[in-house]
Amino acid sequence: FPAGLDITFSIMIFSAFVILGLSLMTEMVAILLSVLMELQIVPKTTLSRKLSAIGCCIFLFWCSFLFTFDAGYWWYFVFDYYCANITLLLVCFVEVFSVAWFYGGKRLNDNLISKYGEGLYIWKFWVFQWKFTVPFFVLGIFGLAVYYFAVNPYEDEVDGFINWLIGMMWILTLLPAPIMVIFMAKIFWPKYTKEDRYLIDTIIRPSKRKKGEGKTGEGEEGEEEEGE
DSSP states (O other), X not given: OOTTHXXXXXXXXXXXXXXXXXXXXXXXXXXXXXXXXXXXXXOSSHHHHHHHHHHHHHHHHHHGGGGGSTTHXXXXXXXXXXXXXXXHHHHHHHHHHIIIIIXXXXXXXXXXXXXXXXXXXXXXXHHHIIIXXXXXXXXXXXXXXXXXXXXXTTTTOSSOOOHHHHHHHHHHHHTHHXXXXXXXXXXXXXXXXXXXXXXHHHHHOHHHHHHHHHHHHHHHHHHHHHHO
């Protein structure tokens, strides 16, 4: 048994952890920059992207020092057990419910047909899952998670958390939801005219556009006959 084999495997394992962490952080920075550029907060230029990426890395680097203090484990518990799990389930439910019920199952079905072509009943089954099955199960898991954290918020910890820290956990968990709703409503709440709404509707549903074009063509032919 070689003497340096255990050291070699230790180096390989921790190197894999470092590479995995760097890949995840790269994705997080890319997502953050994409959102900032879509909102036109950061200009879509090469220099601006590089400077923004450097700024995000420096900001996240200083934020990570929070987990190196004596209370770093408790902060990690807050973000990992509360913010990560509960927020993920909440965002998943809001996205599925919004697409299926506010955007509309009919529009979703038309988009699937226009993109992938006609299917037997697969797209209707897909829309049914989005409207009923997925929200039901996600909401059920969310309710069980809320009940679990409310009944046993300390898990196996001996000391446990004080009440204000538990309250702060729930505030950090639920805070992104109203902010997201208010922000998106402020952006996507313009007063469209009837022509704008019809144009958007025809882009979303090509079948209606064809009917509209047919009616428009018939109307133009009638006007030409009247002119003659």
